[in-house]
Amino acid sequence: MKKRILIAGCGRIGQRLGKALAQQGHSVFGLRRTAAALPKNIQLIQADLLQPDSLRMVVPEQIDQIFYILTPSDYTDAGYAAAYVEGLANLLNLMQIRNTRLPRVIFVSSTSVYGQSAGEWVTENSPTQPERFSGQRLLQAEQLANDYTGEFISIRFSGIYGPGRERLIEKVKAGATCQATPPLYTNRIHETDCVGILMHIGNLAHPEDCYLASDHDPATQCEVMQWLAQTLGAPAPTPVSGAQSGRRCDSSRLQRSGYQWVYPDFRCGYERLINGDCALDERY
Structure with missing residues (x-):
């Protein structure tokens, strides 16, 4: 069935x-605060999520699905509160006061909502006790689902990498340290899988209310950086000591839902970035 889809935060x-x-035949609207050009098959809607009046004037009626994928204008508590809490609340309120069939809302959150730091495995059911403002505000945004009577699904992405997100590669090339004691666990997901997962969740008939989205290999920082150094022909990272061990993200629920990863581990994803010859092709 063809849908009318709004992407709030069309970066x-x-x-x-x-x-x-759009290539699947859906009508797609991209909501942005500025009049930046969008691909020709995405209709630009210029509005400020912090200005409810502007939303009412331009957001189309009869939206079937909303993807909320914002980036804060500044990385402060106030910036996160505005982008993720106030902006989302304004959009959800508009959908409800229109008194029409409520769209499915898919909210892009983050694994920063977790506070575990001793190498624990976390799932969607693990306690969420974030220590930093970023995770606190994202969790506050997720909790807006309690007042929304339509479908609301949170997707907690781990660290995103991919084309244009190659900071770790450059860091290893320049010579770097990695935390070996205690081992620091890291979690990541390729940008292509982010897109694929969003499409997958959008198409599920009966989705869960939350999904943890990370690849299959929550490897240690040293394991990842040592592999990168060897692949790049760069100096091996220098092991150092640290205070915490991070966490390991378990994406079993997403796997059980039927999603097939394009890049199931860091080796395949980073090999594509470095050499362009990964055996798995990008789908999106």
Whole structure:
């Protein structure tokens, strides 16, 4: 069934998602605060999520699905509160006061909502006790689902990498340290899988209310950086000591839902970035 889909925060991931959805025949609207050009198959809607009046004037009626994929204008508590809490609340309120069939809302959150730091495995059911403002505000945004009577699904992405997100590669090339004692666990997901997962969740008939989205290999920082150094022909990272061990993300629920990863581990994903010859092709 063809849908009318609104992507709120139509940046890099939103545009890739919008193009893929439009190619499937859906009507796609990209909401941005500025009049930046979007791909021709995404209709620009210029509005400020912090200005409810502007939303009412331009957001189309009869939206079937909303993807909320914002980036804060500044990385402060106030910036996160505005982008993720106030902006989302304004959009959800607009959907409800229109008194029409409520759209499915898919909210892009983060694994920063977890506070575990001793190497524990975390799932969607693990306690969420974030220590930093970023995770606190994202968790507050997720909790807006309690007042929304339509479908609301949170997707907690781990660290995103991919084209244009190659900071770790450059860091290893320049010579770097890695935390070996205690081992620091890291979690990541390729940008292509972010797009694929969003499309997958959008198409599920009966989704869960939350999904943890990370690849299959929550490897240690040293394991990842040592592999990168060897692949790049760069100096091996220098092992150092640290205070915490991070966490390990378990994406079993997403796997059980039927999603097939394009890049199931860091080796395949980073090999594609370095050499362009990964055996798995990008789908989106």
